[in-house]
Amino acid sequence: ALERTLSIIKPDAVAKNVVGEIYARFEKAGLKVVAAKMKHLSRKEAEGFYAVHRERPFFNALVEFMISGPVMIQVLQGENAVLKNRELMGATNPKEAAKGTIRADFAESIDANAVHGSDAAETAANEIAYFFATTEVFPR
Numbered sequence: 001a002l003e004r005t006l007s008i009i010k011p012d013a014v015a016k017n018v019v020g021e022i023y024a025r026f027e028k029a030g031l032k033v034v035a036a037k038m039k040h041l042s043r044k045e046a047e048g049f050y051a052v053h054r055e056r057p058f059f060n061a062l063v064e065f066m067i068s069g070p071v072m073i074q075v076l077q078g079e080n081a082v083l084k085n086r087e088l089m090g091a092t093n094p095k096e097a098a099k100g101t102i103r104a105d106f107a108e109s110i111d112a113n114a115v116h117g118s119d120a121a122e123t124a125a126n127e128i129a130y131f132f133a134t135t136e137v138f139p140r
């Protein structure tokens with residue numbers, strides 16, 4: 001099915017200057033950028049976005065990392081966009097990520113893991129709405 005998913009290029013990858021290389025991977029896989037913004041998240045925004053992880057031991061480190069610098073946030077659209085993006089990203093822990101995936105190629109650690117992607121279609125709708133007004137996703 002034609003889907004949309006939320007993608008975040010995290011502070012480590014933005015600092016490494018690989019936004020374009022990561023966008024090229026999305027595009028070559030048939031995913032279209034239909035919304036995008038660069039943003040330096042506030043602590044409140046990062047905590048709200050990752051609210052499902054609030055009780056996890058890594059929550060504070062995750063929030064600190066996500067507010068350590070600007071991120072690129074985009075909506076990707078395409079056939080099976082949620083799964084396709086997860087395949088492009090590779091495993092959460094870059095040490096376990098398959099060769100040729102974004103995390104294998106650009107990430108350093110499970111915390112600084114270059115990208116985030118929605119894990120399911122329902123999550124994607126919520127995550128997209130968290131960062132984008134309907135008027136900011138194209139075509140409107």
Ligand code: CMP
Pocket residue numbers: 053058062092110111112113115116117
């Ligand atoms: P992300 O897809 O953005 O969702 C939550 C993030 O928490 C995850 O990527 C990792 O960067 C980070 N994280 C740190 N430790 C863990 C862990 N043990 N399990 C899952 N995610 C972790």
